[in-house]
Amino acid sequence: MIKIVLPSVWTGTGTTVFAGEEGPLYEVIKRFAAGNPQFGRRLIGPDGQPLTYLNLCVDDEMIPRHLRAHTEVEAGCTVTVISPMAGG
């Protein structure tokens, strides 16, 4: 299992931490979006792939866009989704 952290304003309830399944980073995001369709529009683009303008951290490391397709999220990790404009 992994943790997926979303901006608190996305949820409307203040909840920010969700459970997810380990695996390739993009698959993690796609599976999470499929299981939580209320976030699908915010995470997945019209091409069915994770939106590239979002920033993704695995634990404390921000993963550059060109490395995301090759990044594996191991069990116990935390994936944080950061909007290009955070806060406010």
Add this chain to the structure above:
Amino acid sequence: MEPMVPIPGGPFDQGSPAWVLDWLDSQDQPLPRVWFGDEAPQVTRLVRPFRIDRCPVTNAQFAEFVAASGYRTDAEVRGVGMVYTDTGWQERDKVWWRAPGGPGTSITGYEQHPVVHMSFDDAGAYARWAGKRLPTESEWEYAARGPEFRIWPWGDTWDHRLANTAELHAGPLNSLEQWQQWWHSRYARNGPMPCTTPVGELPRRGRSSAGCADMAGNVYEWTSTLSQLYQEDAVCDPTVRQALGRYRVIRGGSWMNFRYQVRCSERMHGDPGGWSSFAHGFRCAKDL
């Protein structure tokens, strides 16, 4: 061109006092307290004397820079820009400052509106060309409210006529649903054209005590400050915490926001890696 405003500088308590977070909690607005947690507690800062643009940089000013330098913005080079559509944020092809709503739109008639689709580097490039720099976050807040705390540049009483927020266009807004209703109606008529207003156009009583215009709303404004908390153990949104040390502080809110996001002490944090949107601009500062 509007002159720069001299700011005498001095010490002040940057950020929001606790009562502002309590007040936000008590208001009929949809955002959780943790979302505003990065703007507290207040911290004492000393601002040296400086000058700041009275207004955000306009399309006409940015066009002069591009004509002189041949500069190409990040959105132009990438070939995509970010707009808010009827389904949310989207990157669309050929959206940039000269076509702020995308192909078929232009800045003709918008020369005195603030330039948008400005990345952090775009703003810095213009500032250097103009012999200026971006303001620090502390300078920005001090110019917006002066040494004494106030919620908005003109005071603590909201007046929708004094700032270009969504409430200037739609009337009072208290929920995301109301905002979406307004935006969908607007989008159906105009597509994703930004709802900016000419800089300095709104009533003068909405300016800061120093005389700066458009400090509340119109466009989000980049500052030079690397995002950090005022106090390490402040309770804030966990995604904001991950942006610390990576993003740059953005101030002022924009035409997209409610009254609560255009407060003088409101903080946002932007990805400085070439990203921008149809609501992002800037103003410049200079040492005295």
